[in-house]
Amino acid sequence: MSVWTKERRLILAVESSCDETSVAVVEDGNQILSNIVASQIPSHQRFGGVVPEVASRHHVEQITLCMKEALTQAEVTPADLSGVAVTYGPGLVGALLVGISAAKAFSFAHDLPLIPINHMAGHIYAAQFVEDFQFPLMALLVSGGHTELVYMKEHGSYEVIGETRDDAAGEAYDKVGRVLGLPYPSGKKIDEMAHEGEDTYHFPRAMLKEDNYDFSFSGLKSSVINTVHNAEQRGEEIRPFDLATSFQASVVEVLVTKTLRACKDYQVKQLVIAGGVAANKGLRQGLELGLKEQQPEVSLIQPPLKLCGDNAAMIGACAFYESQKEQLADMYLNAEPSLIFE
Amino acid sequence: MKILSIDTSQQALGIALVEDGRPVASYVSLVNKNHSIRLMPGIECLMKEHGWSAKDLTRVVVAEGPGSYTGIRIGVTTAKTLAWTLGIELVGVSSLAAIAVNSQFSGLIVPLCDARRNNVYTGAYQWQNGELVSLLPDKHISLSAWLEELAEQDLPVQFIGVDVPVFEDTIHETFKHKQTEAHVLTNQLNPLGLAYLGSLKTPEADVENFTPKYLKRVEAEENWLKNHPDVTKQEYVKRI
Incomplete structure (x- = not known):
């Protein structure tokens, strides 16, 4: 039985896994009718990082407002919808529960199918708004909590072929930002600074030569922190722009090299970059250039910046395909903070 | 309705x-x-x-x-x-009112919820002409400060809620000389x-x-x- 029993194929999607409350209405899996994003960054900046209880409280304040705005902006009513999609993990448990509670209540009120979505799969589907997927496809998922290479042979099929063994790339950015005294979240600022310095510090490139698709950023992070501390102890000035350039050069080289190798070995047609760090200009340029030189037959799909961060539109796009696989939930749906790809 | x-x-x-x-x-x-x-x-x-x-x-x-x-x-x-x-x-x-409403006590009805580190969520309610009235507003407070505040009230006090046993000894100590009930309502x-x-x-x-x-x-x-x-x-x- 298909979920598509209405005139139009519309999904209301809800996302609340970290510090953004978002609700979207998506049509046919590839058109955004609305994508309301309430960002809590100004709040968490006070603490230098996301405080889970503060995040959960903001989600409750925002969730109904966002749902209402999403429907109004999309000019649709609950009766027009075919389903309700919601992120059920991975993420902060208290934050996830707000979105899940709202989605379940909405689904119950209007007798709509409930579609549970993996947040990381959602990130990949942000690219579906740019171009239709062609399989096989490789996705490089980089965010504050994840760094993974995911191979997809068809819609809804995810095989993690490589991942970070310690810190996520985005985590390393935030830690380096803190050492440089930059406000949270510092990824964008480091990216900007990296374009104005030179790679003079020559930080290590971890696991570059190893015969796998895994990553490691903890050694690089420590190397940057030690460099700064040693300079302080010796009373030397550090050169922040060169430091940012050197750090980013190491991250980008490792990500690009391993991703290109994976694309070649798996003979993919498309490469998707996804997650918050996918907004990084250095990474985008590195992948564009690498593919052009080495694998021009592979097309690179880069979601627009707004769709790289957490948002509900990507959850709605993913749900369009998940619902066709009949991956529906019932009222027992719970948050799974450590959800992984199966 | x-x-x-x-x-x-x-x-x-x-x-x-x-x-x-x-x-x-x-x-x-x-x-x-x-x-x-x-x-x-x-x-x-x-x-x-x-x-x-x-x-x-x-x-x-x-x-x-x-x-x-x-x-x-x-x-x-x-x-x-x-x-x-x-x-x-x-x-x-x-x-807290939803706990207090289960009691028919004529004095002060005091629901207690453990808020950890010897703090409680609490308030004081009383039935007046068939209506449950909040006499002391709901608050987060240390147990000792709250018991002092209650000891100054003229009315007898009844503590209710599943967490009351946690505080029972301290309550009896403070209210030794007063007419107090400290008990748990089973249908709290x-x-x-x-x-x-x-x-x-x-x-x-x-x-x-x-x-x-x-x-x-x-x-x-x-x-x-x-x-x-x-x-x-x-x-x-x-x-x-």
């Missing part, structure tokens, strides 16, 4: 259906389990069994806190989503009582902006405010 009441403010879960002042059904579970897994299945089952559909509801009553942060968020989010999307009334009731969670209180209140004017009553700031925020006394309230959430 068809009322659905929800209490997820403590470990126990309570759901009730009330029609035109008549109790129709209630579900209470005193086992500590995840509210997220039980609340909606409980509502779905109870309503189905009694032939109610979501569209029939006219009012949702929710225990708005204080209590378990995650618990009250699940209850409040569920209640306000239902009320908003069905276009029906929402009423928030103090989860009663969603029908919550629905009753909710049926008397004026509905919330702004459903979408309704939030839990935590009665306590997050510790990180308390510390930040201490170090930034001059900062005026800002918008901490922005549409992007």
Whole structure:
């Protein structure tokens, strides 16, 4: 039985896994009718990082407002919808529960199918708004909590072929930002600074030569922190722009090299970059250039910046395909903070 | 008037259906389990069994806190989503009043909820002309300060709630010379009582902006405010 029993194929999607409350209405899996994003960054900046209880409280304040705005902006009513999609993990448990509670209540009120979505799969589907997927496809998922290479042979099929063994790339950015005294979240600022310095510090490139698709950023992070501390102890000035350039050069080289190798070995047609760090200009340029030189037959799909961060539109796009696989939930749906790809 | 009441403010879960002042059904579970897994299945089952559909509801009553942060968020989010999307009334009731309503004691009825580190969520209620009145407002306070405050009251005091045994010795010590009852009501969670209180209140004017009553700031925020006394309230959430 298909979920598509209405005139139009519309999904209301809800996302609340970290510090953004978002609700979207998506049509046919590839058109955004609305994508309301309430960002809590100004709040968490006070603490230098996301405080889970503060995040959960903001989600409750925002969730109904966002749902209402999403429907109004999309000019649709609950009766027009075919389903309700919601992120059920991975993420902060208290934050996830707000979105899940709202989605379940909405689904119950209007007798709509409930579609549970993996947040990381959602990130990949942000690219579906740019171009239709062609399989096989490789996705490089980089965010504050994840760094993974995911191979997809068809819609809804995810095989993690490589991942970070310690810190996520985005985590390393935030830690380096803190050492440089930059406000949270510092990824964008480091990216900007990296374009104005030179790679003079020559930080290590971890696991570059190893015969796998895994990553490691903890050694690089420590190397940057030690460099700064040693300079302080010796009373030397550090050169922040060169430091940012050197750090980013190491991250980008490792990500690009391993991703290109994976694309070649798996003979993919498309490469998707996804997650918050996918907004990084250095990474985008590195992948564009690498593919052009080495694998021009592979097309690179880069979601627009707004769709790289957490948002509900990507959850709605993913749900369009998940619902066709009949991956529906019932009222027992719970948050799974450590959800992984199966 | 068809009322659905929800209490997820403590470990126990309570759901009730009330029609035109008549109790129709209630579900209470005193086992500590995840509210997220039980609340909606409980509502779905109870309503189905009694032939109610979501569209029939006219009012949702929710225990708005204080209590378990995650618990009250699940209850409040569920209640306000239902009320908003069905276009029906929402009423928030103090989860402490929802405990106090189960007592018929004539003096001060004092619900106690353990807030850890010798702190409690509490308040003082009294029945006056058939109406449960809040005499001392709900608050988060250290047990010792609260007992001192209560010792100054002229009325006899009754402490109720599942957490009372935790504080029983201290209470008896403080109230040695006063007429005091400190006991646990076995039916301390009663969603029908919550629905009753909710049926008397004026509905919330702004459903979408309704939030839990935590009665306590997050510790990180308390510390930040201490170090930034001059900062005026800002918008901490922005549409992007």
